[in-house]
Amino acid sequence: MEKGNTKQEILDASLELFSVQGFEATSISQIVGAVGIRKASLYSHFESKQAILDALVKDVLEKYTEHSIFVRTKWEKNEDNLPMSADEAVKMIVGQIRFILHDPIISRARKMLVIEQFQNPELAKLQTKQNYTDVIRYFTGLIQCMIRKGILRDDDPEIMASQLCLPISVWINLCDREPEREAEAIALVDKHIRQFFRIYKK
Amino acid sequence: MEKGNTKQEILDASLELFSVQGFEATSISQIVGAVGIRKASLYSHFESKQAILDALVKDVLEKYTEHSIFVRTKWEKNEDNLPMSADEAVKMIVGQIRFILHDPIISRARKMLVIEQFQNPELAKLQTKQNYTDVIRYFTGLIQCMIRKGILRDDDPEIMASQLCLPISVWINLCDREPEREAEAIALVDKHIRQFFRIYKK
């Protein structure tokens, strides 16, 4: 008898399948096939297919609120490692992009939210919060700090944050869809951030 | 016996269901239930479920190449109705956004591509072309014209097009996911375009 890792294996396999096919289109048979157990054994760990999704959402949510820099960092109280130049901003943002593109849990969770956003209202809200609201709020705070320090010119910081982040969101989605275009997307991100700093320079 | 509109009704109902649930998660029973015929009758019009998707893709593709301004318009040869001010650009873009948000076929096709992009390579390519490549190409041409006319300052036109369009793509997706936020999204688009013209003004 194995230890308590079967439950986690079920969650991992489910997230991998849900992130490509979606929840409804994925069958219990596919999940147990990936894990290497029989169908009935899955029900020792989860009482239903829905319970797997619920557990996944809970896990992802916990991991997100624990580790996401977009939730943790408050620039107002932590101005020490504020990026001061385009170079520093590129380095910071590209590093973050590479991480969230390749972290298996984060990237699969992101794709699953994309697939389920029109079907599941709960996941729609989560999608908006994680991949829009929290990111915009984070960069709005960062930009406000940079305006206050005289690095950027004074303009609507929320619009500036949108202009900085949202193109990057689209390029991340492009990489999720066509991973072979990552280098091209990163190059666009680089040029975009430098141009952003150039035009908003004080 | 009805005329030749049952086939179209099947396509319409299928697109409506596929655009929320996805292709695999939608059953033939749901489709024929929406149309009001029996399951076997559907097979008088389409030889399989896959054939419905294929016909939809073909139809959507034809409608798109026929009607999309992003395919038709070439600014180099048609500079007469080039937007000359932020006001004109806002009017043109917001009008276009409202149209593609509410046209039932366009909006459902767009959502279906979002749902199927990680599962179906053919639809992934279509998604990139229709909602990224063609739009960027169109606005790159428009911006090049405006630079040439001295309306905008000289900078990388593709990055400028990305900075103008891609935030709007994200707001359109937000409206698809949470339609009640359309007014808020349109207000952001308005502020964004005006700020874009302000910072890139010559």
Next chain:
DNA sequence: TTATAGCTACCTATCGTTAGGTAGTCAACC
């Protein structure tokens, strides 16, 4: 007359789920 578009009835395969059973683990009790 013939093609078309609908129907009823049915096919096999798979769906999510459950019943019931079998080993192995662990702590409590005699």
Next chain:
DNA sequence: GGTTGACTACCTAACGATAGGTAGCTATAA
């Protein structure tokens, strides 16, 4: 120390429901 019972993780087998799809009939329009 050995027995007992609760518990866990897995199993085979089966459940009713539904999946996509087909055979073959009927009614109507051309």
